[in-house]
Amino acid sequence: MKAKNKFLVYNNCMELNKLKGKIIVSVQAAKGEPLYDEVCINALLKSVVNGGASAVRVAGCRDVKNAKKLLNVPVIGLTKPEVMPEHPEKVVYITPTIKDIENLIDSGADIVAFDATLRKHDFDFSEALEIIHSKNRLAMADIATFNEGINCAKLGFDIISTTLSGYTQESLKDTDEPDFDLLENLTKTVDVPIFAEGRFWERNQVKKAFELNAHSVVIGSAITRPQLITKRFTNFGEV
Numbered sequence: 217m218k219a220k221n222k223f224l225v226y227n228n229c230m231e232l233n234k235l236k237g238k239i240i241v242s243v244q245a246a247k248g249e250p251l252y253d254e255v256c257i258n259a260l261l262k263s264v265v266n267g268g269a270s271a272v273r274v275a276g277c278r279d280v281k282n283a284k285k286l287l288n289v290p291v292i293g294l295t296k297p298e299v300m301p302e303h304p305e306k307v308v309y310i311t312p313t314i315k316d317i318e319n320l321i322d323s324g325a326d327i328v329a330f331d332a333t334l335r336k337h338d339f340d341f342s343e344a345l346e347i348i349h350s351k352n353r354l355a356m357a358d359i360a361t362f363n364e365g366i367n368c369a370k371l372g373f374d375i376i377s378t379t380l381s382g383y384t385q386e387s388l389k390d391t392d393e394p395d396f397d398l399l400e401n402l403t404k405t406v407d408v409p410i411f412a413e414g415r416f417w418e419r420n421q422v423k424k425a426f427e428l429n430a431h432s433v434v435i436g437s438a439i440t441r442p443q444l445i446t447k448r449f450t451n452f453g454e455v
Contacts, residue, residue, distance in 0.1 A: 229374075231290045231326060231354075232290075232354060232375070234270065235270055235409075235431065235432045236431050237426060237432070238271070239268065239269055240270060240271040240292070240411070240435070241434070241435055241440065243257060243260045243261050243264060243273070243274050243436075243440050244273075244296075244436065244440070245257060245440075245441070246296075246298075246300065247298045247299070251440075251441075251442070254282065258282055258286060260440050261274070261279075261283050261287060262286055262287070265287050269289065271289050271290040271291070271327075272287065272289060272290075272291055272292065273293075273294070273329065273436070274292070274294075275293075277295075277320065280293040280324055281324060284323070290326040291325055291326050292326070293324075293325030293329065294310050294311045294320070294328070294358075295310070295311045295319070296309060305388060308331045308336070308337055308338075310329065310330055311328065311329060311330035311331065312330075312331065312337070312338060314338075314339045314343065314344060316330075317330065321347070321348065321351045321353055325353065327355075327375065328348050329356040329377070330344065330358065331380065332364060332376075333359055333360050333364050334361075341368075341371050342371060345373065356374065356376075356377055356411070357373040358379035358413075359377065359379070359381075360379075360383065360384040360387035361384075361387050361398070362401050365401075365406060365410075368408075369405075369407070369408045373408060375408065376406065377412075377413045378395055378411070378413050378414055379414055381398050381414055382395060392415055392417075394425065395414065395415075399425060399428050400428045400429075403428055404429075409432070410431055411431055411433070411434055412425040412428075412430035413433070416436075417438045417448075
């Protein structure tokens with residue numbers, strides 16, 4: 217089944233086309249981590265673009281505003297709580313409210329990302345899409361399962377991303393690999409750009425994602441979270 221978007225978002229569609237076959241870098245740090253400081257995040261933002269990132273994905277209005285000031289690439293914005301829930305696999309925590317969506321738009325996000333799983337939400341997806349598209353922005357669905365991707369394609373999301381695969385109760389997997397099966401099934405089924413995101417650590421994984429027709433690949437921890445990069449080396453004896 218091929219699904220077409222209900223909405224036309226003119227100005228940003230060209231930006232989305234420019235991201236085809238490109239790397240996007242997620243630049244995020246949790247409050248309390250050394251890199252959460254504004255100066256550090258700004259330095260990371262500039263560094264990843266200098267390295268060739270074609271867009272950035274950032275959490276919070278502060279970092280969206282700074283990214284728009286500092287960079288000349290599309291900015292994907294989302295929100296997360298300052299303190300992560302004890303069981304994040306059970307709750308919606310990525311851009312969980314309409315107010316968050318409105319704040320991200322006001323901060324300048326070109327693309328607004330939010331949890332678009334089939335779990336209980338405080339708002340209707342159609343309402344969120346109407347708000348985002350009325351401001352000429354693009355809507356990015358962070359999903360975890362194939363059925364969620366199909367649902368988002370039908371609703372008219374501009375981008376579907378495999379962000380939450382492996383991180384919800386419905387999709388938990390004992391693997392360190394990206395969800396290539398989900399990516400392949402979506403790219404074969406829906407006519408919406410599919411972003412591959414989640415657990416990308418190696419160049420060969422990125423190559424495989426593009427071979428499976430990912431529109432873009434989003435890489436986060438492997439580039440911008442030095443504590444996790446370090447652990448991969450210090451914990452090598454535990455493998």
